[in-house]
Amino acid sequence: MLTKATVKLLQSLKDKKGRQEQGLFLVEGTKTVLELLASKIEVKSLFATQVWLTSHQQLLKSIDDCNTITDKELKQLSCLVTPQQVIAVAKIPQYQLSKIDFKNKFTIALDTIQDPGNLGTIIRIADWYGIENIICSPTCADVFNPKVIQATMGSFIRVNFFYHELNSFFEAHKNIMVYGALMNGENLYQTKISKEGFLLIGNEGSGISDDLLKYVSKPITIPKLGKAESLNAGVATAIICDAWARG
């Protein structure tokens, strides 16, 4: 039986304020929780049905705080429309930007990506292409929002995120090429994207902020054959990362 305090704690993690205060976030579903347990991210506690706990006993030895919950409690705690059998509470990893060398790497920089689904999709794309780091402007959605975590399909475990003001970030990395997804750039099919660089993706509605344009060394455009005004931010990221991977 869950205490009121526990329910309150878990509920609080659905909001950014609660996550920041506690330094914790929620992860749901068997597949992702198992990947989480095998990762470096620390799991603080686990809430699962009896059936789930019994069938995963071996993996749970290192977790002190395993709790049996009923289907009803699961439904109450879950952020999903169709709750799965397990919810983990994990510690928000603290990645240190100063320790990262961006040389010889391709890195995604996000300017105000606000839709949690888009942010999650972009993290999944980064993981697919082996892109290790994502720099998010402080105006981006919170990576540890349950909707983002869900949309990453486990990829949040393998990608590092840094929230940092992008002006000063680019100012500090002026020796690295910045590719910007823009409407009037160079034709993507005629551009060779170098192995080292930043890919800057702008906000869903308004694109790259005016004050960041000066850092874009190579504006690139995905050629359009039809009439849609734009592509979804996640889709544009995918197509450019794919062009980078093609080499």
Added chain:
Amino acid sequence: MLTKATVKLLQSLKDKKGRQEQGLFLVEGTKTVLELLASKIEVKSLFATQVWLTSHQQLLKSIDDCNTITDKELKQLSCLVTPQQVIAVAKIPQYQLSKIDFKNKFTIALDTIQDPGNLGTIIRIADWYGIENIICSPTCADVFNPKVIQATMGSFIRVNFFYHELNSFFEAHKNIMVYGALMNGENLYQTKISKEGFLLIGNEGSGISDDLLKYVSKPITIPKLGKAESLNAGVATAIICDAWARG
């Protein structure tokens, strides 16, 4: 002042059953409604704030049924978290599959794409690349679901959709190449995608149905450099359509 019957009608269009019974669907937001008014799709009625109606008077001459609504009514009728100023009720267009010649065209076929956001994104991708037609298995989400319409960003106006059982569809078009997005296919970067063909995209979780695999003449795979297990269905569609557009 809206009548109860009108409110009930509009509410009913949020569900597939209501849309099928009435042959109508909802379109929200100034930008998309203006595109709709300029299209061949018939607008049956319009519900908008006084300010909106006044500023768009010239465009509304052909619409018999224009209704002024209050912000409160707008909020009640809207499917959006942040309602915009106008809601149109349009007639579901009836596209006739038998009239379409798939020769010399690239066409997307969707097997059980169930997430409305994914379906909407795929329609937007088709519109970007000038792909005219999408064949949806009857198990796909409904294109006229307000969430799909919203995610297309107006592209539903420029793309034709056909709901048809895919087995018999491919059986009837055996002379046209079917590219299938699969995990163990040919490397996309080493495959030339012909101008004419079908691109078959499978379900978000389970991929292409077993009974459709026999129709796939060329399985293709997007090379992976990292560790994500899969890509989102919309993202995979985009990368393959982009490879097709590159030629």
